[in-house]
């Protein structure tokens with residue numbers, strides 16, 4: 582058994598899996614702005630009390646915009662290459678629903694290396710609502726899956742989640758800064774045992790343990 586506390590290697594280049602890669606700096610500021618505006622739009626649409634005329638007008642505008650933007654679609658599996666604050670290179674799926682740069686549905690959760698693992702902060706709006714005022718349990722699991730999966734990718738090499746167990750200790754509130762942590766506990770060959778938690782106001786609302794299986798890197 583080996584315990585890795587430091588990255589063992591540079592992240593494998595997704596191009597070796599046949600995946601297209603874009604540098605995060607090449608994503609236009611206008612696209613990042615659009616993604617953010619649409620994120621806000623989803624929350625507003627889900628809660629609007631606007632009159633029928635305004636709703637009909639908005640639907641027509643959005644339909645028109647959808648048509649104008651539906652050009653030159655990216656290849657499924659397109660990855661983003663980014664340089665982390667410690668200078669290492671990382672890759673992520675560009676439309677990843679939790680962390681993707683171009684996903685308007687993503688909260689988004691951006692994770693940074695900290696001693697012992699990865700850490701990110703995120704505040705959820707009503708897009709993620711399950712029980713009244715609270716995050717949906719599936720989204721709590723998604724945040725934890727992302728954090729432990731990324732920790733495994735960063736500290737060992739990319740893999741898929743084989744098993745994820747979540748303990749929901751307290752309700753996870755909306756509109757409250759959440760701290761999300763992921764770490765590698767130990768590795769056994771391709772098996773990476775990981776854990777993580779979410780905190781609100783310093784208190785753990787949910788914790789997870791998971792098993793990641795590292796993918797075989799092409800020679």
Ligand SMILES: CCCCCCCCCCCC(=O)SCCNC(=O)CCNC(=O)[C@H](O)C(C)(C)COP(=O)(O)OP(=O)(O)OC[C@H]1O[C@@H](n2cnc3c(N)ncnc32)[C@H](O)[C@@H]1OP(=O)(O)O
Nearest residue numbers: 595672673674726727730731734739741742743744772794
């Ligand atoms: C660059 C991008 C970065 C990007 C960073 C990305 C972060 C993304 C985070 C999100 C992660 C996801 O959502 S991933 C998406 C959700 N997950 C999936 O779709 C995975 C679906 N499952 C699978 O494809 C497969 O079952 C795998 C790949 C997990 C394993 O299949 P395999 O490769 O054939 O390996 P296999 O021989 O079966 O198993 C290897 C070893 O693990 C054990 N094992 C396998 N599954 C389990 C299990 N559930 N519980 C216990 N043990 C298990 C086996 O017994 C074996 O042990 P031994 O005999 O060797 O002792």
